[in-house]
Amino acid sequence: MSSPYRFDRGHxxxxxxxxxxxxxxxxxxANTAARLEKAxxxxVEETDSWDGRAGGRYVLRSGAIIAWYVPEGARPSTPxxxxxxxTDSPNLRVKPIPDTGGHGWRQVAVEIYGGPLLNTWLDRDLGLSGRLSLRDGGQRLVNIDRPLLRVPQLAIHLDRSVTTEGLKLDKxxxxxPIWGLGDPSEGDLIAFLAEETGLDAADITGWDLMTHSVDAPAYLGRDRELVAGPRMDNLLSVHAATAALTAVVGRDNLDHIPVLAAFDHEENGSESDSGAQGPLLGNVLERSIYARGGNYEDRARSFAGTVCLSSDTGHAVHPNYAERHEPGHHPRAGGGPILKVNVNQRYATDGRGRAIFAAACERAGVPWQSFVSNNSMPCGTTIGPITAARHGITTVDIGVAILSMHSARELCGAEDPHLLATAIASFLES
Known part of the structure; x- marks a missing residue:
């Protein structure tokens, strides 16, 4: 971007x-698709034939969305x-036989998804959301966004060891979670959801349901310079990328095709038909090339010139645990997006990728920071190395520095989401 960066709290x-x-x-x-359609x-359906006309398109598959904008004059070999x-975050997900309990309590059987900080789910009012699959092949989104469930912690009077040995939770x-009183056989969670959504319980033959905190996201602090909320890992990046992509629509002087790729199942390895390990992104990119009259040679040329920013949250330096961070690299909240580096390829960034991201930030007037893990600590990973290895494209790992990653409620600087979106827009339009 040519103009200096200015904070937009509206973002x-x-x-x-x-x-x-x-x-x-x-x-x-669904919410991302609605924003894209507004732009x-x-x-387009995967089962339909595609054309190569200019304009914006998107594909939905389960919890993943791929969107791309073809500018006027784009060639089959355009990168x-x-x-x-x-799109996914760690949480508690409902098991196939959901109704359980005992001792006068009705409960909902859950399976742990990803790697949540389990203690953050205790004594917190939880709602229930996801999708219901119907006998006729249809699906219905469901969101019970009110206090419905609760995982009660054991009183300290019944476990004095908590004060000396710390909290120990068996998954x-x-x-x-508890959701009522009485005999578990009388709970019938699916019948309850059918009533809430106006469906016949007999028509619901499958479900993908999960808990969520019903506490609203909010500004925090004396000067409202922090944001606390759920699922920032990694809906913060999905939101920023969507805003950036829609901002470049109509700029037909682009010499590349901007793409948003938001996958599911990153928190458990990305190995699914809607995850980054699956074929979805490659299929979409190749079909777009072939729809524009291209062949395998065009595909190879396009991919060779392609660059991907893998955007995911990272760790801000924690004031109470500063020794856990790399001493020379202390990303701070409010300091702008972070560039993630790991020479063992837990992140995909190399020197060339660093230069690409630095140039995008410089054009936008956005400050940025470097992140590398303490050598004594294991390093997490992202879809970045997966994307680079699977598709053979230059990939750069970036994100926003947060605290309380994988908590039911995470924390970041209030300006950082807009700084990230601005840097991404600069990358997409350059």
Whole structure:
């Protein structure tokens, strides 16, 4: 961007709205699609034939969405500029036989998804969201966004060892939420959801349901310079990438094709038909090339010139645990997006990628920071290395520095989401 960066609190206000409206990956992609359609994008089905006309298109598959904008004059060999992210977050997900309980309590059987900080789900009012699959092949989104469930912690009087040994939670025995009184056989969660959504319980033959905190995202601090909310890992990046992509629509002087790729199942390895390990992104990119009259040679040339920003949250330096961070690299909240580096390829960034991202930030007037893990600490990973290895494209790992990653409620600087979106827009339009 040619003009100096200026903070737009409206972007962060909109992020809070997006987080609250997206309690599951399925809601996240539906809300993303609605924003894309408002900007002129059209949905295409994977089962239909595609044409190569200019304009915005998107594909939905389960909890994933791929969107791309073909400018006028794009050739079959035109490279892509991709922003990758993921729609899922760690939580508690409902088991196939949901009704359980005992001792006069009705409970809902759950399975732990990803790697949540389990203690953050205790004594917190939880709603239930996801999708219902119907006998006729249809699906219905569901969002019970009110206090419905609760995982009660054991009183300290019954476990004095907590004060000396710390809290110890067994995922199977201690994380089952309560949702009523009485005989478990009378709970019938699916019948309750059918009533809430106006469906016949007999028509519901499958479900993908999960808990979420019903506490609304909010500004925090004396000067409201922080944001606390759920699922920032990684809906913050999905929201920023969507805003950036829609901002470049109509700029037909682009010499590349901007893409948003938001996948599901990153928190458990990305190995699914809607995850980054799957074929979805490659299929979409190749079909777009072939729809514009290209061949395998055009595909090879396009991919060779393609660059992907893998955007995911990272760790801000924690004031109470500063020794856990790399001493020379202390990313701070409010300091702008972070560039993630790991020479063991837990992140995909190399020197060339660093230069690409630095140039995008410089054009936009956006400050940025470097992140590398303490050598004594294991390093997490992202869809970045997966994308680079699977598709053979230059990939750069970036994100926003947050605290309380994988908590039911995470924390970041209030300006950082807009700084990230501005940097991404610069990358997509350059």
């Amino acid at each position: 962060t206000d909109d992020l809070l709205t997006f987080l609250a409206a997206s309690p599951s990956p399925y809601h996240a992609v 002129g994008f059209q949905q 892509y500029r991709i922003v990758g992210a993921h 199977q025995r201690h994380m089952t």
